[in-house]
Amino acid sequence: MEKILKHYFKNIDQVSVNPINSGWINSTYEVEYEGKKYILQKINTHVFPQPEVISNNIDIISNHLKAKNYQNSVIEIVKDLQGNLLAKEDGEVWRMTSFIPNSICFEKVESAEQAYEAAKTISEFHSYLTDVNVDEIHPSIVGFLDYQKRINDFKNALNKASVERLEETKEEVGYILDNLYQIEDYLKIDFPKRVVHADAKISNFLFNNDNHSQAIAVIDWDTIMPGNIMCDFGDMIRTYANLKAEDDPNGENGFSEDYYSAVKDGFQEHLKNVLTPTELDNMDFVAYIVIYIQAVRFLADYLENDIYYSISYPKQNLNRTINQINLLKALTKFHEENSVRKV
Numbered sequence: 001m002e003k004i005l006k007h008y009f010k011n012i013d014q015v016s017v018n019p020i021n022s023g024w025i026n027s028t029y030e031v032e033y034e035g036k037k038y039i040l041q042k043i044n045t046h047v048f049p050q051p052e053v054i055s056n057n058i059d060i061i062s063n064h065l066k067a068k069n070y071q072n073s074v075i076e077i078v079k080d081l082q083g084n085l086l087a088k089e090d091g092e093v094w095r096m097t098s099f100i101p102n103s104i105c106f107e108k109v110e111s112a113e114q115a116y117e118a119a120k121t122i123s124e125f126h127s128y129l130t131d132v133n134v135d136e137i138h139p140s141i142v143g144f145l146d147y148q149k150r151i152n153d154f155k156n157a158l159n160k161a162s163v164e165r166l167e168e169t170k171e172e173v174g175y176i177l178d179n180l181y182q183i184e185d186y187l188k189i190d191f192p193k194r195v196v197h198a199d200a201k202i203s204n205f206l207f208n209n210d211n212h213s214q215a216i217a218v219i220d221w222d223t224i225m226p227g228n229i230m231c232d233f234g235d236m237i238r239t240y241a242n243l244k245a246e247d248d249p250n251g252e253n254g255f256s257e258d259y260y261s262a263v264k265d266g267f268q269e270h271l272k273n274v275l276t277p278t279e280l281d282n283m284d285f286v287a288y289i290v291i292y293i294q295a296v297r298f299l300a301d302y303l304e305n306d307i308y309y310s311i312s313y314p315k316q317n318l319n320r321t322i323n324q325i326n327l328l329k330a331l332t333k334f335h336e337e338n339s340v341r342k343v
C-alpha cells in the first residue's frame, strides 16, 4: 500500500486509508489527504485482464457527460504524480478516482420513492449517452453480457464439479436446467446495441446523505460496455425489488411489488422516446433473465469451488444462488398474476 500511495501523494505520512468492504471483485479504499477524499482501488486483473480498457471507457463517458453539461456527479480518474491513469506496482494494478462528497450508498432500498428516483437517475444517465459512438466503448470483460457463453460456462462447471457440490446443489441445478428454455427465447430477440452500465445494482448508486431519496450518482463504471440496455433495468429489479440481502437464502417475503413498479416507472422516465417497442415489450422478461443469469453465475462459481466472487463464509455462493432463485420464483408468480407478456 505504501508503494502505491507514493504514486499519488508527496507526503504519505499524511494519508489516511480506510477499507470499504463492498464489491465482490476489486478491493476498495477510502483515502484522505490534505482534507480531500479519494477512492483508491486495486483492480482484480484476473477478472479485468485489460484495466486500460476500463480507464478509456471511463474517460470517454465522463468527457461526453461533461460536454453535455450533465448535472449529476461524474466519476473522474485522478492521475498519479507521473500522469498515469493506472498505477502499477509489483504486478498489481491500482487506480484512484474522485470522491463524491456528502453521499451515502445502500445495500437495501428504504422506500419506493428512493427506488423510483434511482431508476430515474440511471434513465437520465442513459439519455445523455444515446449519442455516444457505441463502437468506441469496448468490453472490459470479453463475453460479460454474452448469455450463451454464461450458459456454456455453467455447463462446463457442472461437468467439472465435485460429487459433493453436485449433490448439495441438486435443487438449484434443477431449477436452472428446467428454465433454460427462457434463455433460448431471450437469445432469439434482437435488441439494439447501446451503452450499458452492466452493474446497476443498488450499491452502485450514491444518494444524498441529507435526503436519501435523491440519487446523485451512478458509480462503478468498470463494466460499462456495449449491449442490451434493458439489462440495467434487470439489475435494478434484482437488487431494488429484492427485500433480502443478496446471500439470504430465506425465501419468505423477499420480493416487493411496489419497488418493482417504482423502478419500472423511473427507468422509463428519460428514455420514453428512446426505447424501441422490442425493449419496452420485453422489460419484465429481461428482469427475469438478468436475475437468472446472476443465479447461474453464483452457482457456477460454487460448483468451481469459489474462484470468482469473494466470499466471507464457505457457503456464501450457494446462499447467493438460493436467494436469486427465490427472487425468480416470486417474480414469476408476480408476472403470472399480472399477466405480464412473455415472449
Ligand code: GN1
Residues within 6 Å of the ligand: 022, 023, 024, 025, 026, 047, 198, 199, 201, 220, 223, 246, 294
Ligand atoms: C460483482 O464487484 P461488484 O460487487 O461490483 C460482479 C457483477 C455482479 C455482482 C453481484 C465484474 O460486482 O457482475 O452482478 O458482483 N462484477 C463482475 O453482486 O463480475
Ligand code: MG
Residues within 6 Å of the ligand: 199, 220, 222, 223
Ligand atoms: Mg461492479
